[in-house]
Amino acid sequence: MSEAKLTRRTAADLADLLVKGDVSAVEVTRAHLDRIAAVDVTTGANEPGVHAFLHVATERALAEAAAVDAARAAGEQLHPLAGVPIAVKDVMTTQGLPTTAGSRILQGWVPPYDATVVRKLREARLIVLGKTNMDEFAMGSSTEHSAYGPTRNPWALDRIPGGSGGGSAAALAAFETPLATGTDTGGSIRQPASVTGTVGVKPTYGGVSRYGLIALSSSLDQAGPCARTVLDAALLHEVMGGYDPLDSTSLNEPVPAVVAAAREGTRDGIAGLRIGVIKELHGDSEGAGGYQAGVRARFDESLKLLTEAGAEVVEVSCPSFTAALAAYYLIMPSEASSNLAKFDAMRYGLRVSPAGVADPSAEQVMAASRAAGFGDEVKRRIILGTYALSSGYYDAYYGSAQKVRTLIQRDFAAAFEKADVLVSPTAPTTAFKLGDKLDDPLAMYLNDVATIPANLAGIPGMSLPSGLADEDGLPAGIQLLAPARADDRLYRVGGALESLLLKRWGGNLLDRAPKLNDGRLEGATR
Amino acid sequence: MSAISRDEVAHLANLARIELRPEELDRLSGQLEVILGSVAQVREVAGDDVPATSHPMPLINVTRPDVPRPGLTAQQALAGAPAAQEQRFRVPRILEED
Numbered sequence: 001m002s003e004a005k006l007t008r009r010t011a012a013d014l015a016d017l018l019v020k021g022d023v024s025a026v027e028v029t030r031a032h033l034d035r036i037a038a039v040d041v042t043t044g045a046n047e048p049g050v051h052a053f054l055h056v057a058t059e060r061a062l063a064e065a066a067a068v069d070a071a072r073a074a075g076e077q078l079h080p081l082a083g084v085p086i087a088v089k090d091v092m093t094t095q096g097l098p099t100t101a102g103s104r105i106l107q108g109w110v111p112p113y114d115a116t117v118v119r120k121l122r123e124a125r126l127i128v129l130g131k132t133n134m135d136e137f138a139m140g141s142s143t144e145h146s147a148y149g150p151t152r153n154p155w156a157l158d159r160i161p162g163g164s165g166g167g168s169a170a171a172l173a174a175f176e177t178p179l180a181t182g183t184d185t186g187g188s189i190r191q192p193a194s195v196t197g198t199v200g201v202k203p204t205y206g207g208v209s210r211y212g213l214i215a216l217s218s219s220l221d222q223a224g225p226c227a228r229t230v231l232d233a234a235l236l237h238e239v240m241g242g243y244d245p246l247d248s249t250s251l252n253e254p255v256p257a258v259v260a261a262a263r264e265g266t267r268d269g270i271a272g273l274r275i276g277v278i279k280e281l282h283g284d285s286e287g288a289g290g291y292q293a294g295v296r297a298r299f300d301e302s303l304k305l306l307t308e309a310g311a312e313v314v315e316v317s318c319p320s321f322t323a324a325l326a327a328y329y330l331i332m333p334s335e336a337s338s339n340l341a342k343f344d345a346m347r348y349g350l351r352v353s354p355a356g357v358a359d360p361s362a363e364q365v366m367a368a369s370r371a372a373g374f375g376d377e378v379k380r381r382i383i384l385g386t387y388a389l390s391s392g393y394y395d396a397y398y399g400s401a402q403k404v405r406t407l408i409q410r411d412f413a414a415a416f417e418k419a420d421v422l423v424s425p426t427a428p429t430t431a432f433k434l435g436d437k438l439d440d441p442l443a444m445y446l447n448d449v450a451t452i453p454a455n456l457a458g459i460p461g462m463s464l465p466s467g468l469a470d471e472d473g474l475p476a477g478i479q480l481l482a483p484a485r486a487d488d489r490l491y492r493v494g495g496a497l498e499s500l501l502l503k504r505w506g507g508n509l510l511d512r513a514p515k516l517n518d519g520r521l522e523g524a525t526r
Numbered sequence: 527m528s529a530i531s532r533d534e535v536a537h538l539a540n541l542a543r544i545e546l547r548p549e550e551l552d553r554l555s556g557q558l559e560v561i562l563g564s565v566a567q568v569r570e571v572a573g574d575d576v577p578a579t580s581h582p583m584p585l586i587n588v589t590r591p592d593v594p595r596p597g598l599t600a601q602q603a604l605a606g607a608p609a610a611q612e613q614r615f616r617v618p619r620i621l622e623e624d
Contacts, residue, residue: 112602205582219581248588249581326565337542344543346617348606353618354545362618363543371545376554379544384558386538387530396569403572405579441557442564458582484583 006031011084011178011232018072018083025065025072025083029127032085033058036129036176039154039516050516051151052161052171054090055098056130061085065127081235082125087177089168090131091138092223093212094118097128101214102136102146102164105343105350105373115212116244117181117223124239129177132167136375137340138188138216140164141447144438145377152434153196155474155513159431162192162447168226169196174516179236180226185216186328187427187451189224190463194426194477197465197509199233199494200226202451204484205458206251208237209244217335218249220328220455228510230464230494234262237487253485261488265495271310273493276419277303280321281450290446292429294469295476299425302466302478305500306493316415316422320407321453327404328452329445330388330397337385340378345369380441409457416483421493424450426463426477454481462490464498465509475509529562530555 006014006028017023036056042049068083088094091101093111095118100106114122121128135145143151143166151166153159154174161170168180169192182189184202193200201224208223215221225236241255282291282299307313344366345351354360354368374382388397415422427447437444454461459481466478478497482489502508532555539546539554546554600613609616 109606112598112605245588245590249583249585251583320571323568323571326568329561329565330568341542345608347603347615349608351608360618361622362620365618366543367540367545370543371547374544376550379539379546379550380554380557380561382542382544383535383538383554384561386542387534387558387562390538390541397565399578400568400572401565402578402580403576404568406576407572409579409582442560445561456582 007035007175009178010229011081011227011235012229014084014178015080015235019080021072025068025127026062028083029061029065029085029129032129032177033061039174040176048152048157050154050157050170050174050176051149052132052167052174052176053087053130054100054102054133054148054167057097057128060097061127061129064125068125068127079124079239081239083127084179085127085129085177086121086236087129087132087168087171087180088118088121089165089181089183090134091183091214092118092181093214094128094131097131099131099214100148101138102134102148103373103378104147104375105369107147107350109348113212116209116246117240118212120239126179126239132165132171132180134167135164136378137214137336138164138183138185139336139377139381141187141191141444142434142437143167144434145375147375150434153431154516155196155431159433159474160195162195162427162431164188165192165200165226169193169198169200172196172198172226172228173510173513178228179232181223181240182226183213183221183223184451184455185220185332186455187448189226190451190461190477190479191427191447193226193463195431195475197475197513198226198228199230199462199464200224201233201237201462201487201490202454202460203237203241203487204251204460206249207255207460207487208240209247209250211244211246215339217332218339219335220332222455230491230498231259231262231266233462234258234491251485256485256488258488258491261491262495265492266499269309270306270493270496273311273421274419275303275306275311275313275493276316276415276422277313278321278415278422278424279315279317280319281424290428290449291425292469292471294471295425295427295429298466298469298476299478302497302501303423305504306497309496309500314418316418318408318411318415318453320404320411323404324408324453324456325445325449327401327408328448328456329384330401331405331456333381333385334388334398335385337382337389340382343370343373349373377441405456408453412453412457412459412483420482421489422481424479426450426479430469430472430474430476450479459484460487460490462494464494465501467501467505467509468512529559529566
């Protein structure tokens with residue numbers, strides 16, 4: 001089977017082919033590594049690569065694939081996904097593979113241990129292709145804050161792939177991997193999925209272990225699956241999820257049956273289900289401005305499809321959502337300023353001595369190292385968090401933000417009385433141009449306006465493609481939200497909507513993306 | 527009145543152990559003022575009767591039996607150290623000179 005055919009396959013298809021023995025894990029792995037070599041690397045000024053990967057583990061991946069093939073040939077019982085390739089966001093520690101979280105301060109660091117998520121991937125014998133690019137310490141919505149240069153959107157190489165998990169989303173959209181991992185603190189899985197035409201899920205807080213994730217904001221961070229289809233996301237969700245004694249906030253309960261739910265949704269539809277449209281996150285309502293016309297049009301079209309399929313669409317109001325962004329940009333920097341204090345140049349990471357200081361103190365080395373190792377956005381957020389937590393401001397800022405969090409939880413609770421699943425556009429716009437919002441932090445923050453409430457409340461959310469915006473031909477996403485622990489509802493509705501949209505489109509959305517060839521985009525950028 | 531002064535940003539950067547150049551201080555002060563001006567609305571949203579939520583899920587303290595188990599070896603723990611000596615992290619001086 002040709003490389004092109006293998007890289008276009010879903011993870012579910014590849015798993016079938018592998019189990020039947022129609023292809024080997026080495027063939028599948030090699031096909032994806034070849035694809036990465038062809039499209040990911042920038043080969044000249046006029047031939048920019050996608051740059052989804054910060055590190056490609058070529059030899060190790062091939063060796064692991066060969067071991068899977070040998071085990072299968074010997075008749076060992078393997079996990080159904082054994083031999084399927086996956087890309088890992090660089091915020092997850094990988095023993096023996098460099099892990100930087102997109103930061104200069106961790107350049108060259110090779111962790112001595114695997115994150116629990118990575119351990120689970122290895123136990124199921126998925127093949128880790130490499131580590132994907134991200135905004136530094138997951139702070140951003142465009143992947144432009146990576147210390148190693150931005151990732152480009154495979155739909156238009158002069159545009160952002162979303163962030164912070166732009167590398168994982170772009171790798172999927174460019175067919176460099178069938179699966180990837182992400183982490184979502186304010187939308188870092190869902191917003192990149194939205195702007196790249198892929199699927200991303202933020203599970204219920206605690207559903208996936210945070211052990212070995214380089215923390216941004218501990219009460220908001222949640223790891224989840226990234227894929228090209230709802231079923232693939234579900235298959236990965238079940239591998240990643242579950243109780244972990246190494247994470248004190250891990251939910252000690254079984255992973256919701258998301259694979260079964262995705263299949264049921266696709267097969268049985270969603271007749272009778274109540275879908276709630278969040279008034280405050282819908283373009284038509286007052287105060288919810290900023291939604292691009294094409295994003296709204298595709299969202300309304302998805303709603304129509306769901307209605308025609310027998311769902312009952314109701315409007316719900318969540319008035320405190322208008323303050324969610326403000327609360328988030330106090331809570332997240334506060335927790336980040338504390339979490340990032342560990343980068344002190346003493347035990348690992350970059351150590352820089354201040355210029356012109358003889359025999360500098362640890363404190364001076366610390367300040368010089370953090371100055372050299374952190375980028376602008378990280379410095380901004382650490383200082384903002386330090387301010388919000390400082391004496392005299394704590395109650396006014398951090399304390400008030402925590403109260404808003406209570407109100408948002410109450411809004412969700414009331415909304416879920418009226419609806420089984422809530423919906424909104426995932427991001428207000430399609431992918432914008434690289435550089436467009438880099439100098440305006442507040443404009444950048446607005447990308448997360450619809451995704452942040454789920455993190456503040458700990459509930460699960462999914463983004464799946466809703467189609468292409470008429471005005472620019474770029475992908476838009478629809479967000480589904482469910483109550484805590486009801487992740488399966490996302491997959492049921494997601495599976496149903498995906499199959500309705502596929503019928504409407506007459507094929508996969510990603511088949512309409514421009515062809516990437518040897519790192520060059522055929523045809524002009526937009 | 528500006529929400530945050532340049533001196534205040536310099537003080538916060540010092541607390542956060544980040545050395546900022548003068549031009550960085552200028553830029554950050556301006557940006558932080560805009561951001562703080564925007565997020566300050568949280569103060570007007572919730573009344574005194576609303577309790578604070580620090581975490582999305584009800585948290586209970588998690589403990590395990592105090593039984594020794596394998597951890598990283600000294601070699602593994604020191605593998606990423608900027609400097610090491612005698613199986614320990616070697617750090618710059620932590621005390622002021624006499």
